Amino acid sequence: MKRDNPALAVNCVSPQGDDVFAHQVGEATDESPASDSSPGKFRVLEGTSPESAQIRAYVHARVKKTYAGWDDEFDRSFDHHATWFCLSYGGAYLATCKLIFKTVAGETIKLPMELADRNPYVAMSGDAIEGSGLTFVHREHLFVLMYHMGRWMKRHQCGRITSIVDTRNDALQRIYQRALGFQLDSHGVLSFRNFCHKDSGDPVDWQVIALEPAFFWAEANYTKLALRGARLFGNSERT
Numbered sequence: 625m626k627r628d629n630p631a632l633a634v635n636c637v638s639p640q641g642d643d644v645f646a647h648q649v650g651e652a653t654d655e656s657p658a659s660d661s662s663p664g665k666f667r668v669l670e671g672t673s674p675e676s677a678q679i680r681a682y683v684h685a686r687v688k689k690t691y692a693g694w695d696d697e698f699d700r701s702f703d704h705h706a707t708w709f710c711l712s713y714g715g716a717y718l719a720t721c722k723l724i725f726k727t728v729a730g731e732t733i734k735l736p737m738e739l740a741d742r743n744p745y746v747a748m749s750g751d752a753i754e755g756s757g758l759t760f761v762h763r764e765h766l767f768v769l770m771y772h773m774g775r776w777m778k779r780h781q782c783g784r785i786t787s788i789v790d791t792r793n794d795a796l797q798r799i800y801q802r803a804l805g806f807q808l809d810s811h812g813v814l815s816f817r818n819f820c821h822k823d824s825g826d827p828v829d830w831q832v833i834a835l836e837p838a839f840f841w842a843e844a845n846y847t848k849l850a851l852r853g854a855r856l857f858g859n860s861e862r863t
Contacts, residue, residue, distance in 0.1 A: 664711040664718045666772040671706030686759045693819035711769045719769040722757035740814040755787035767853035774840035788830035805839035
């Protein structure tokens with residue numbers, strides 16, 4: 625998908641109605657008290673929206689606990705090609721993710737992975753999309769976010785999504801592959817010279833992974849994500 629109309633993504637709150645997952649677990653309102661056991665409110669925002677700076681700061685705060693070398697200027701340079709997805713509750717972020725589109729309104733850029741210092745990725749298509757900025761408080765929040773993101777990607781006919789995962793993070797790799805449908809990409813591992821593990825100072829080795837469109841076209845996968853997310857939120861009386 626070439627994102628020729630960026631306005632499609634501005635402040636789109638996930639519809640309820642025929643949305644099975646929203647029906648199962650409900651959707652928080654801005655007036656609801658903050659809680660990390662809430663299904664939250666799903667929103668989609670342009671990379672250039674005023675709130676993007678706030679989301680970026682939140683992601684940076686999470687990243688710097690483990691890694692060194694985050695560069696705000698580098699991250700901002702993709703804003704005009706980016707769309708943020710977030711799950712929030714009472715002003716707190718429960719999960720975030722960003723899609724960066726290689727081509728927007730006829731303008732084509734290099735994706736972050738294509739700018740790696742070692743073994744840079746080569747996107748063969750102008751429709752290429754990179755996922756980044758992933759954070760979540762609990763795994764169930766991630767499943768809720770991905771449920772709604774998948775619906776959005778299906779509506780907008782997105783193509784193959786590529787991303788990267790730290791080769792040392794076995795738990796996250798399992799979540800990506802077993803729960804979210806990602807597969808290892810044949811490109812292998814890449815790295816950025818100045819983005820390092822905080823403990824050792826070594827550059828992070830990032831495994832390239834990919835999600836094929838068939839995953840978010842299949843209704844059965846939404847049922848699986850709904851069930852995984854509902855484990856945390858399914859009991860409306862839970863405190």
